[in-house]
Amino acid sequence: MGLFQKLAFFLGIKRKEVNVLVIGLNNSGKTTVINHFKNDEEKVEKTEIVPTVGFSVEKFQNQNLAFTAFDMSGHGRYRDLWEHYYKDCHGIIFVVDSSDRLRLVVVKDELDLLLQHPDVSNRRIPILFFSNKMDCKEALSSVKIAAALGLDKIMDKPWHISASNALSGEGLQEGVEWLTQQIREYITNKNL
Amino acid sequence: MISIIRKFIRNDLFQGCPNLIATPLNFFTPVNIIDLNISRWLEAHIDRSASLTTFSKNLVLADVCGDGEYRLVLTDLKLENNEKSRLKIYKGTVLTSDQTLPDIPSSIISFYTSNYDSKIPVIGVACGPDLLIYKNSKPYFKFVVPPLPIEALEHSVWNRLSEDPNIDLQSTLDDLSSIPYKSLSPRSQKLLGLQTPLEIKDFISKYKSSEPKKFAPITCMTTLNRSTQDKQSPACPIIATEAGQIFILDPQTFTPMHEAISCATKAIPCVLQAAGMYDVEFRIVIACREGSICLLRRGWLEGKVLIQATANIVDIVVIPGDHFIMTATTDRMLQCYTKRGNKLWNQKMNTDITCLCLIPLSHLSTSLLGVGLRGGSIQLFQGRHLVDIIVGTETPSAIAFGQLGQEEHVMVIITTGGAINFKILKRTADFNFGDGEMNSNPIQQTKPLPLPKRSKLFLEQSMRERQNAVDMHQLFQKDLIRLRLTAARATVQMQSNQSSIGNEQELVKLSAQVPLISPNLTYKIETKVQEKDALVEDNQDSLQDSKRLLRVFVVRKREAKPIVAATINMPPTDLSFLL
Incomplete structure (x- = not known):
């Protein structure tokens, strides 16, 4: 990126709007993750976060990129909704509850469904995994989560996994910075 | 004739007609067999070293901590003398609580006690005659079933033993042994088993101050919602004892609200299933060791025998909605009865049935029946249709289905080898219900054809037909x-x-009518001209004549020969009538 472009970005002239889809099973911490990035006046008290019904749309900024996050409900009966948003999104945040060993297979099943979907399978869409709830006693490490989900088999898409604690905000910034970078590249490549 | 048709239909409906199974329209087509092989279940966790001994009705899935994380609660039976059975609680796949039980448990239930306190259900474990209630994984209350009456002679023996220290021991013990061993209290049974006089003396001096008591151990339990069908509403525990007593307990005070006996004749309940609500109307289906299935309804003091099975009952499940009673028996039969006890169908399994499990699928608005089979497979039935097979390597001894942790559709399988296996139903699994219905119309028929009853007349008639x-x-x-x-x-x-009044070649017919008999007679002569059976023309001629003989000719124009000639003889006019 040239100096001029950098300047332009810095001054906010060339501001881009991107859509990211936040998915993951219920009780994995999607809404809490999004809540962390919101402005202070929009933030909800962490104890007041309730299970999302359907989905909710939240906006936040990172490095001059305006994110529109579609916070999807992770409940089994709302997971059908996810696929309707695959088409228009520039990046996917997949939140995994690393302490829920029982449902790791369900996460894998949902991930496979996502990767096989025609709106996703032939695009180089970046996927960010949050191995959330790293503070829990029985939490699995992000390496183990990556192995369990078979992330090493994803060859055609950039992906990144970062261990996070959405309550304290640990690990979230790192992940989103990676995603911002990837989305920028994705958009520039697409425009070329 | 009818009897043969009836025989054919019966064969078709109940034994499964081989010809039908071969037809391409049938459910068991090769296409469907491939479908069955695609697993609808995710293999979540398997622990082969859990070494659990758990039978059906000894595991429940409940939100025992009230945090929305459902846990698996089960009893691990230890049948050796030196080991105690244990109550274990699993959070997800991890064992979080393990405590000893005083006796070998027979069954376990979970229920909410009241509407007002925090939404934490209690666990009820039946150990001998006691119902042990655990709340927050800690002992909370104990309910003991009311004692059974003691034999009068036994009572007097213990009275004598306590009153008179110099009693003749031998004759007293002889009195005791004259009572049938089975009806003695455990204390007297133990006394008769003692060998040395010293032991006997010690035993008597230890226990003579108190009355002997006899309790019937609890054999099975279930729960019945009290006033609403809500999942978290209070539910009454129902317990059944070896003596055939059924107690419905108050969920808050744990005192019996209703007491009944399972059946008029002696029958020992082994499985209880309840439906309905205590305050409104309920049905308790009781499977007994003697092979009978009894029904107990609100207000009844005695169960009514619905079904008498020919073999021993392994397990029963009542399907919600239509209340069909699914029965598994030791002769490898899976049978379906209506709530009134009419048999709908049966199916012979290839191997022994070890356990049954109800699989309610609210998102598909149906319920499946899981049938655990010796050898390791679990077959899932919707109605009488096999919709899925879960293949395993070890025989399942107990199956539970419900919410575990955050996941709603988890199947927990405990095998006879002691392994514990968690399977999760895929969100996308739909069991091809739609296809099944379309493809298997002949077998889909769950309602039997309305055959007339085999009356005496019918039997006599069919006998005559045969002879x-x-x-x-x-x-x-x-x-x-x-x-x-x-x-x-x-x-x-x-x-x-x-022939006299018609001409077949010309197709003309004449007919005469006398509508009214009067001096001015009116004849109505119809000429019908027919062409190839169809009536083409219908002429009506009316003429007045007083003559008694009438000649009618039908002639074509410009032809002398009549086509039809008729002579009509009029009946003589009855003058007296005319006057």
Whole structure:
């Protein structure tokens, strides 16, 4: 990126709007993750976060990129909704509850469904995994989560996994910075 | 005739007709078999070293901490003398609580006690005659079933033992042993088993101050919602004892609200299933060790026998909605009865049935029945249709299905080898219900055809049919030939009668009517001209004449020869009538 472009970005002239889809099973911490990035006046008290019904749309900024996050409900009966948003999104945040060993297979099943979907399978869409709830006693490490989900088999898409604690905000910034970078590249490549 | 048809239908419905299974429209087509092989279940966790001994009705999935994380609660039976059975709680796949039980547990339930306190359900474990209630994984309350009456002689023996220290021990013990061993209290049974006089003396001095008591151990339990069908509403524990007593307990005070006996004759309950609500209307289905299935309803003091199975009952499940009673018996049969006890269908399994499990799928608005089979497979039935097979390597001894942790559709399988296996139903699994319905119309018929009852008349008739089949056939043929002959004669007669007033070549018919008998007679003569059986013209001529003989000619224009000629003889006018 040239100096001029950098300047332009810095001054906010060339501001881009991107859509990211936040998915993951219920009780994995999607809404809490999004809540962390919101402005202070929009933030909800962490104890007041309730299970999302359907989905909710939240906006936040990172490095001059305006994110529109579609916070999807992770409940089994709302997971059908996810696929309707695959088409228009520039990046996917997949939140995994690393302490829920029982449902790791369900996460894998949902991930496979996502990767096989025609709106996703032939695009180089970046996927960010949050191995959330790293503070829990029985939490699995992000390496183990990556192995369990078979992330090493994803060859055609950039992906990144970062261990996070959405309550304290640990690990979230790192992940989103990676995603911002990837989305920028994705958009520039697409425009070329 | 009817009896043969009936026999055929019965064969088809209940034994499964081999011809039907081969037809391409049937459910068991190769396409569907491939479908069955695609697993609808995710293999979440398997622990082969859990070494659990758990039977059906000894595991429940409940939100025992009230945090929305459902846990698996089970009892691990230890049948050796030196080991105690244990109550174990699993959070997800991890064992979080393990405590000893005083006795071998027979069954376990979970229920909410009241509407007002925090939404934490209690666990009820039946150990001998006690119902141990655990709340927050800690002992909370103990309910003991009321004692059974003691034999009068046994009572007097213990009275004498406590009153008179110098009693003749031998004669007293002889009195005791004259009572049938089975009806003695455990204390007397133990006393009779002691060998040395010293032991006997010690034993008597230890226990003589208190009355002997006899309790019937609890054999099985279930729960019944009290006033609403809500998942978290209070539910009454229902317990059944070895003596055939059924107690419905108050969920808050744990005192019996209703007491009944399972059946008029002696029957030991082994499985209880309840539906409905205590305050409104309920049905308790009781499977007994004697092979009978009894029904107990609100207000009844005694169960009514619905079904008498021919073999021992392994397990029963009542399907919600239509209340069908699914019964598994030791002769490898899976049978379905209506709530009134009418048999709908049965299916023979290839191996022994070890356990049953209800699989309610609210998102598909149906319920499946899981049938655990020796050898390791679990077959899932919707109605009488096999919709899925879960293949395993070890025989399942207990299956539970429900919410575990955050996941709603988890199947927990405990095998006879002691392994614990968690499977999760895929969100996308739909079990091809739609296809099944379309493809298997002949078998889909869950309702039997409305066959008439086999009355005495029917039996006599079918017996006669079988004995005199040849005679009946010949008689029928003879009658048929006679009927044909009569018909032919009548036709000839008709034709010969018509010839005088009709011309067959010209297809003209005449008929005369005298509508009114009066001095000015009016004749109505109809000329019908028919062309190839179809009536083309219908002329009506009215003429007045007083003559008694009438000649009618139908002639074509410019032809002298009449087509039809008829002479009508009028009946003589009855003058007296006219006057």
